[in-house]
Amino acid sequence: MSQATRFDAIVIGAGAAGLMCAMSAGRRGRSVLLIDHAEKAGKKILISGGGRCNFTNLHTAPDRFVSANRHFAISALKRYTQHDFIALVRRHGIAYHEKKLGQLFCDDSARDIVGMLLRECDEAGVRLALETPVTRIARDGLFRVETSRGPFESESLVIATGGLSIPKMGATGFGYRIAEQFGLKVLPTRAGLVPFTFAEADPRNFKDLAGVSCEASVRCGGTAFDEAILFTHRGISGPAILQISSYWRDGDTVEIDMLPGLDAAEHLKRLAAERPKAEVKTVLSEVLPRRLAHRVTPAGLDGRPAGQVREREWSGLAEDLRHWRITPAGTEGYRTAEVTLGGVDTSELSSKTLEARRVPGLFFIGEVVDVTGWLGGYNFQWAWSSGYCAGQFA
Ligand SMILES: Cc1cc2nc3c(=O)[nH]c(=O)nc-3n(C[C@H](O)[C@H](O)[C@H](O)COP(=O)(O)OP(=O)(O)OC[C@H]3O[C@@H](n4cnc5c(N)ncnc54)[C@H](O)[C@@H]3O)c2cc1C
Incomplete structure (x- = not known):
């Protein structure tokens, strides 16, 4: 077996949740590898909100989310709120406006949000590996992640690979398969906001x-x-x-x-x-x-x-x-759906850390989890909140 490069935490999926998690863990001084099979990070952010990214909602509250456990999101949403994300956006000098119903959009472009997250990751020392398909994951004390660029090892593994919506953009059922590989329950999925x-x-x-x-x-x-x-x-x-x-x-x-x-x-x-x-x-x-x-x-x-x-x-x-x-x-199904309902059963996860109760060190965040927001910036807020919380513990 070839020698694996070791990190404290590996995050798979450089979308909204993965970027937030990687930068938060990196800020804590953890060495972090962020892997994605796509050629760029944050592709869904870039196309969101008609290219202007509806990045959060002023009225974010737990009742704006669909989940088999409607209390699950409360903790993460409280620990990293819409106001925390707005403060980050302001610190980066990104201009934004409320369109309607509390929905906040960039004045200019969704690229500003991706740029901000990448800068944060860079400053936090996160190593980003794009165009890196993961071929196998195993655990023997540490997690071992086999990729097209060779094997990596880590204490913590965060799955942030999103749901099934828009397969043309690289959406896969990867996260659900990993959950099942580790014996975690996955609730049936279906297209939402469609x-x-x-x-x-x-x-x-x-x-x-x-x-x-x-x-x-x-x-x-x-x-x-x-x-x-x-x-x-x-x-x-x-x-x-x-x-x-x-x-x-x-x-x-x-x-x-x-x-x-x-x-x-x-x-x-x-x-x-x-x-x-x-x-x-x-x-x-x-x-x-x-x-x-x-x-x-x-x-x-x-x-x-x-x-x-x-x-x-x-x-x-x-x-x-x-x-x-x-x-x-x-x-219209996953072809045009904005989100995927269902996913990793929240009863398997700690609502505070997003860590699998039965598999210490394994975390699930963002859309792969059975928490789905309303239209209007709520899904990104869930990605930021869950990503941040996992980043505090991964
Ligand atoms: C057209 C459209 C517009 C939207 N607009 C908004 C909006 O304005 N506001 C809002 O709140 N929500 C919006 N959403 C929903 C929002 O984009 C998602 O809820 C959010 O991106 C979920 O974040 P995530 O990080 O969990 O997953 P994603 O952002 O989907 O990121 C998952 C990442 O994992 C990677 N990945 C997947 N499989 C693998 C694999 N096997 N190996 C390696 N990497 C993998 C993907 O390439 C991707 O980078 C929109 C969705 C769509 C489709």
Whole structure:
């Protein structure tokens, strides 16, 4: 067996969580090797937020995360908060702004965030090995990591290889396989923050509405989000849909209120009274995008002047628009999903250190863990928080 180069800690995955962990461990004086099979670090950061990286959310709180254990994220989120990350961004002189709903974006480019993390790693003495596939991991006292650049050994091993979303960018199931290799439970994974699709043959597919968007309240089970929805050629997307997709299971019905915050029946009747000669679809166009208004006008009311529509019919129409039910055929899957739900079972990990309870020295951080944030900067905050915490102990 060839002689391995030894480090205190090896971090596999130079994405958001891995970079944060490596710099935090390095700052503690640990010798750290950060390995990635990709040719650059932080590729997902670079494409995130439309190239401007929505790097955190001012309203980060544990209830913004989906996990089989909704308490698990509390400790890490408290120990490294959104304000800690904002302070780091400020120290590096990176200009940022709040877009909406507490979402913080770089003014300029996501490259600033990657640059900042790489500089921090460099200053902390982290050795970065890119284009370095890992071929085997074993443990015999120390962890032994076999790579295309030869073997390395360490006391601590941190798995930060992310989830399955966007395989084209190098996402792999590597982290889940390593967890299973060490006997840790992995919860079933599925795509999250992802558009819904309709069956091609579904008469209610909305191809003709592709490109139309409107504000809505979207509900699945006990969870609802008020934001925009967007019709696409294959189904339906937009922030409210992406959010609810993380709560949706195959076969579930999703309920959409297309007139949120309005007393819809009263509002429609008032509009009709103001324009009794206008057609129903014209009246509806005052509260919905025109193409959508035309599509949702019931055949029985099409062409009728608004003044001739009975009260009961307005109430019925309002009710339909407030409780529009769709049953998606599926989602666009990992190809376009922003995140992967499920993953390494949190019951296997310490919530304080992210270390596997049964395998001392082995840590899992970021998206590979069964903690998934809402849309809006929460996933990066989980990567920073979990990465920082593991970096304090690895
Ligand atoms: C298009 C898109 C936009 C997004 N925008 C945002 C946003 O604006 N805000 C937000 O909060 N979240 C956003 N997300 C989600 C966010 O990017 C992820 O939640 C976050 O990157 C997870 O961090 P991570 O470090 O756990 O994994 P990743 O950032 O995915 O990093 C994993 C790293 O591991 C490496 N790796 C994988 N397998 C191996 C292997 N076998 N060997 C070696 N290395 C390996 C990968 O190359 C990668 O560098 C977005 C996601 C996508 C897809």
